[in-house]
Amino acid sequence: MLIESIELFRVAVPLKKPLPVGAHAYPHFETVLVRMQSGQAIGWGEASPGNGPLAASEYAGGVFQVLQNWFAPALVGQIVSSGDDLQERLEPFQGNRYAKAALDTAWWDLDAKLKERPLHELLGGKRDRIELGIGFDRMDTIDPFLEAVSAAAEQGYSRIELKFRPGWDFQVLGLVRQELPTHRLHIDAEGSMRLDHMELFCRLDDFHLEMAEQLLPADDLIGHAMIQETIHTPLSLDESITTPARAETALELKSCRYINVKPGQVGGLTPAVEIHDTCLEEKIPCWVGANPQTAIGIRAGLALATKENFTYPTDDFLGETWFETDVAEPIEKTLADGVLGTKLWTEPGIGIEPDKDWLEKYTVDHVKL
Numbered sequence: 001m002l003i004e005s006i007e008l009f010r011v012a013v014p015l016k017k018p019l020p021v022g023a024h025a026y027p028h029f030e031t032v033l034v035r036m037q038s039g040q041a042i043g044w045g046e047a048s049p050g051n052g053p054l055a056a057s058e059y060a061g062g063v064f065q066v067l068q069n070w071f072a073p074a075l076v077g078q079i080v081s082s083g084d085d086l087q088e089r090l091e092p093f094q095g096n097r098y099a100k101a102a103l104d105t106a107w108w109d110l111d112a113k114l115k116e117r118p119l120h121e122l123l124g125g126k127r128d129r130i131e132l133g134i135g136f137d138r139m140d141t142i143d144p145f146l147e148a149v150s151a152a153a154e155q156g157y158s159r160i161e162l163k164f165r166p167g168w169d170f171q172v173l174g175l176v177r178q179e180l181p182t183h184r185l186h187i188d189a190e191g192s193m194r195l196d197h198m199e200l201f202c203r204l205d206d207f208h209l210e211m212a213e214q215l216l217p218a219d220d221l222i223g224h225a226m227i228q229e230t231i232h233t234p235l236s237l238d239e240s241i242t243t244p245a246r247a248e249t250a251l252e253l254k255s256c257r258y259i260n261v262k263p264g265q266v267g268g269l270t271p272a273v274e275i276h277d278t279c280l281e282e283k284i285p286c287w288v289g290a291n292p293q294t295a296i297g298i299r300a301g302l303a304l305a306t307k308e309n310f311t312y313p314t315d316d317f318l319g320e321t322w323f324e325t326d327v328a329e330p331i332e333k334t335l336a337d338g339v340l341g342t343k344l345w346t347e348p349g350i351g352i353e354p355d356k357d358w359l360e361k362y363t364v365d366h367v368k369l
Contacts, residue, residue: 001114002079006072006103007035010064010365011294014324019292020137021054029292029323030060030364032067032099033354036106043110043349046297047102048264055291056098056265063099068367071099076369083108083270097242097267104268105300112349118303119351120344123273125306131341132333133287133313135161135188138168142175149176156340159184159210159313165192170203177207184313188213191239195223204233210312211236211258218242224255236260238289243267244274251282258312260289263301272304280309287312295328299350302331306344327359328352 010032018025034045047067049058070093080086086107090100112119120128134157139145152160162176164187176185186209193200193215204212211234216223218239228235234257241247241259243266250256259279263272279286288305290298298317305314316333329352333342345351 001038001081001111003036003038003075003077005035005037005368006067006076006106007037007368008064008067008072008366009033009035009359009363010060011327011359011362012364013294013326013362015322016324017322019322021050021052024052024054026051031292031294031297032060032063032102033294033296033327033359034067034102034106036103036110038110038114041110041113042353043106043108043113044296044354045102045104045106045109045268045300046264046293047098048291048293048297049098050291058096058098063096063102064365066093066096066099067102068369071096071103072369075103080107083268083273087267087270098264101264101266101268104270105263105297108269109300109349116348118344118346119300119349120303120306123269123303123307125303125344126308127306127344129336129341129343130302130305130310131158131313131339132316133157133159133161133184134316135163137163138165138172142172145172146175146179150179153180153183156335156338157313157316158339159186161185161213162187164189164212170200173207184210186211186213186236188238189215191215191217195220195226198227198230201227201231205231209233213258213260214238214240221246221250221253221255224250225253228254228256234258236287238262239265241266241275244271244278247275247278251278251284257284259284259286261286261304261310262289262291263304264291264293264297269300269304273307276304276307276309285309285311288314290315290317292317292322294323295326295330295352296350296354299331299345299352302342302344303350325358327354
């Protein structure tokens with residue numbers, strides 16, 4: 001297809017409550033939306049690494065500049081025949097995977113709309129409904145935390161993630177397991193621990209967890225392999241998985257038994273599908289994680305999660321909980337046999353178009369190429 005134009009929108013979305021990122025808390029959330037056009041068809045993508053270089057090396061303001069000055073000019077006016085073709089055109093540029101992901105996702109949405117097919121169908125999805133999971137970080141006191149976790153289980157979330165932090169670790173985990181003795185639980189340390197915590201890692205086996213996610217820093221695949229060889233609890237990698245090559249290395253080293261695939265973190269849907277296919281071949285199950293993002297990014301992730309090897313419940317980032325308003329209506333969540341999930345749409349692409357008034361109101365920087 002001929003890429004006739006690309007528009008970039010850096011938006012600042014008001015939050016109902018400040019979003020904590022490390023030691024910072026933001027009253028609004030910044031993200032970058034991409035509008036890609038070919039003929040009368042329009043595709044949308046999103047880059048949501050965060051307001052600043054805290055959770056990742058990229059951030060919304062930097063992504064906007066990289067897209068405007070480098071990536072979008074490399075595509076506008078070009079015939080891009082596939083996701084692989086798009087990735088090859090961006091290959092000379094180092095890193096900046098969130099920026100690449102926004103363009104890659106927009107291309108897939110555009111292609112699906114040109115072919116009048118839902119994105120999940122074009123991606124080779126095998127299901128039209130997916131289960132959802134939810135995560136909880138530390139709170140000021142334990143009682144509201146336990147109430148929130150119990151409420152999530154009652155709502156039908158089939159798995160619950162608990163952030164695992166100093167002072168908010170085994171005691172909390174034990175209380176949650178006592179409250180929910182048979183529920184699927186996993187922990188996420190976000191790379192905050194070290195190999196000299198091995199004695200603590202061995203204690204994880206007592207809690208019958210589905211997995212322990214990203215115990216060590218992202219670059220320590222060998223350390224994760226050493227832990228996985230020692231404990232029974234399966235490990236999952238998240239921040240370590242940034243490219244298909246990194247995923248292959250992790251599998252070769254036997255660093256994990258699950259892989260969390262975030263389309264933005266790995267550079268888009270094209271590399272995410274490649275990682276999925278590699279894991280399927282190696283019989284390592286995957287799941288789709290989510291950063292804070294608007295309905296555009298959420299739907300791209302949901303479409304990806306319909307593929308065969310995404311067998312663990314998908315992250316449900318509650319946009320309606322965090323955002324005062326979203327770029328489009330949230331997808332409906334429903335119960336089936338007591339399990340909360342969402343049924344996929346039948347409209348072409350990601351199934352929505354952003355609200356023009358919303359874009360005009362919350363856009364803080366805009367450019368069209």
